[in-house]
Amino acid sequence: MTSESDNILHVKNLSAFYGENKVLKEVDMAVKKKKITAIIGPSGCGKTTLIRCFNRLFETVSNTSLKGEILYRKQSIFSYDPTLLRKEIGMVFQRPNPFPTMNIYNNVIAGYRLNGRRLRKSESDRMVEETLKKVALWDEVKGVLFRSPRELSGGQQQRLCIARTIAVSPRVILMDEPCAALDPISTAKIEELMLELKRDYTIIIVTHNMQQAARISDLTAFLMLGELVEFGETDQIFTSPKNKRTEEYITGRFG
Amino acid sequence: MKMNLQKISDRIATAAIYIMALVTVLPLFLVVGYIVFYGFKHLSFELITRNPAPVGEEGGGVLNGIVGSGIILMISMAIGIPIGLLGGLYLADSPDGKWKHIIRLSVEILQGIPSIVIGIIGYILIVLPMHRFSAVAGGVALSMIMLPIIVVSTEEVLRMVPVELREAGIALGMPRWRVNLFVVLRTGLGGVISGILLSLSRVAGETAPLLFTALGSQFFSFKLDRPIAALPLQIFNYSISPYPEWHSLGFAASFLLLIGILAINIITRTVIERMNYKNG
Numbered sequence: 186m187t188s189e190s191d192n193i194l195h196v197k198n199l200s201a202f203y204g205e206n207k208v209l210k211e212v213d214m215a216v217k218k219k220k221i222t223a224i225i226g227p228s229g230c231g232k233t234t235l236i237r238c239f240n241r242l243f244e245t246v247s248n249t250s251l252k253g254e255i256l257y258r259k260q261s262i263f264s265y266d267p268t269l270l271r272k273e274i275g276m277v278f279q280r281p282n283p284f285p286t287m288n289i290y291n292n293v294i295a296g297y298r299l300n301g302r303r304l305r306k307s308e309s310d311r312m313v314e315e316t317l318k319k320v321a322l323w324d325e326v327k328g329v330l331f332r333s334p335r336e337l338s339g340g341q342q343q344r345l346c347i348a349r350t351i352a353v354s355p356r357v358i359l360m361d362e363p364c365a366a367l368d369p370i371s372t373a374k375i376e377e378l379m380l381e382l383k384r385d386y387t388i389i390i391v392t393h394n395m396q397q398a399a400r401i402s403d404l405t406a407f408l409m410l411g412e413l414v415e416f417g418e419t420d421q422i423f424t425s426p427k428n429k430r431t432e433e434y435i436t437g438r439f440g
Numbered sequence: 441m442k443m444n445l446q447k448i449s450d451r452i453a454t455a456a457i458y459i460m461a462l463v464t465v466l467p468l469f470l471v472v473g474y475i476v477f478y479g480f481k482h483l484s485f486e487l488i489t490r491n492p493a494p495v496g497e498e499g500g501g502v503l504n505g506i507v508g509s510g511i512i513l514m515i516s517m518a519i520g521i522p523i524g525l526l527g528g529l530y531l532a533d534s535p536d537g538k539w540k541h542i543i544r545l546s547v548e549i550l551q552g553i554p555s556i557v558i559g560i561i562g563y564i565l566i567v568l569p570m571h572r573f574s575a576v577a578g579g580v581a582l583s584m585i586m587l588p589i590i591v592v593s594t595e596e597v598l599r600m601v602p603v604e605l606r607e608a609g610i611a612l613g614m615p616r617w618r619v620n621l622f623v624v625l626r627t628g629l630g631g632v633i634s635g636i637l638l639s640l641s642r643v644a645g646e647t648a649p650l651l652f653t654a655l656g657s658q659f660f661s662f663k664l665d666r667p668i669a670a671l672p673l674q675i676f677n678y679s680i681s682p683y684p685e686w687h688s689l690g691f692a693a694s695f696l697l698l699i700g701i702l703a704i705n706i707i708t709r710t711v712i713e714r715m716n717y718k719n720g
Binding site for chain 1: 535536602604605607608609610611612613614615616618622623626627629
């Protein structure tokens with residue numbers, strides 16, 4: 186069941202530094218294809234840093250450094266051209282961040298337009314419709330495609346950002362607390378969407394919300410102070426954690 | 441009794457603030473009022489359609505000055521805008537380091553250099569090697585005044601663009617230069633353009649740097665390598681002349697310059713508003 190070939194990302198002995206400050210400590214984990222992996226842990230434990238390493242966004246911040254190895258489809262991500270890697274490993278951010286200077290339509294195909302790739306009208310029309318349908322936004326926005334994304338609600342904007350991410354057809358979607366800025370109904374919609382997307386994509390989600398991790402994820406990683414404390418099947422982590430610290434965190438004794 | 445005292449001091453403070461505000465805007469109204477009063481009555485169609493008349497002759501205009509100012513400003517924009525934008529982008533985007541420190545320091549120093557000194561630099565850099573006063577020399581001098589204004593305003597505007605948008609671009613697999621140009625610069629474009637227009641209205645009235653560079657001319661000219669007329673220079677020459685009819689021309693020309701700069705400022709405001717509401 187856990188064969189090597191199911192692993193799309195393989196983190197080996199990864200440490201990350203902000204200057205002298207070690208924010209990730211020798212993390213080892215394997216991310217399975219077409220599963221939802223949740224990363225949980227108290228604030229400042231390195232959850233976001235970890236997923237920002239996967240698409241090499243971490244390195245774009247000055248004064249940072251990495252040690253260790255990350256394999257994407259058995260090849261080191263550091264041997265990839267970062268811009269190509271990021272088309273394979275997309276990212277959705279904590280706060281919805283559609284491009285304010287573009288209308289909804291162009292936001293969906295921003296990954297093409299902003300990279301200078303011209304699409305034929307029929308092609309982009311089809312892509313916009315298909316992608317917006319995938320994120321269950323089409324019915325809500327089909328009449329206002331050429332309006333500003335700022336006219337949408339936060340939840341709609343976030344689904345638009347997910348659409349923008351999957352429009353370039355990545356294999357992996359990184360989500361950095363995608364529901365942190367949303368109300369419960371919008372959150373429920375995004376969770377539903379993630380379960381849909383799991384059929385085609387590998388999803389790695391950072392979340393503060395343990396119920397969310399329990400509800401949607403197949404695997405859960407528990408990080409604390411930059412250390413991967415426990416990593417396993419979500420059911421097992423939440424029902425019978427092996428590590429005492431995991432148990433304490435999950436039962437709400439700290440964090 | 442105590443209540444009364446509070447009321448009185450409140451009144452006094454309020455009055456003081458109003459008086460201060462009045463004192464602040466008074467010079468503006470005096471200058472503008474004076475120019476409008478003396479300039480407006482000498483306005484004529486001739487002013488913008490004819491070149492200066494020889495001494496003693498009635499009439500004449502400042503067409504050559506308007507065209508000359510236009511040409512000099514074009515040259516200064518052609519130099520100042522690209523360098524200024526790149527400088528602003530560099531300062532906003534790159535990590536702190538020695539180079540950034542040096543560039544920022546240079547920009548600050550450049551901003552503080554008196555405009556007459558900029559004129560002398562233009563004279564040494566362009567006029568001496570070319571052995572000639574020229575429109576290009578004037579444009580270069582003015583671009584040196586524009587440059588730091590554009591760099592600073594561009595950097596400030598680009599810094600205000602949320603980092604989330606920059607990262608959204610990077611996460612979509614955009615190379616950094618594309619992110620800078622098509623996400624960051626595009627998002628802050630309204631502010632960047634208004635910075636450019638402000639720098640333009642600032643240098644449009646500069647006289648001192650042109651004295652040693654463009655020199656001024658009584659004649660109509662499009663030649664970039666020859667001395668060229670400019671509106672502020674004409675105002676200067678007219679107003680120090682002993683002839684009353686030239687004085688009135690000077691006032692009329694001042695009025696024109698004022699209108700021009702006002703127009704740039706109004707355009708700036710319109711651009712800012714447009715950019716804030718329009719979505720492409």
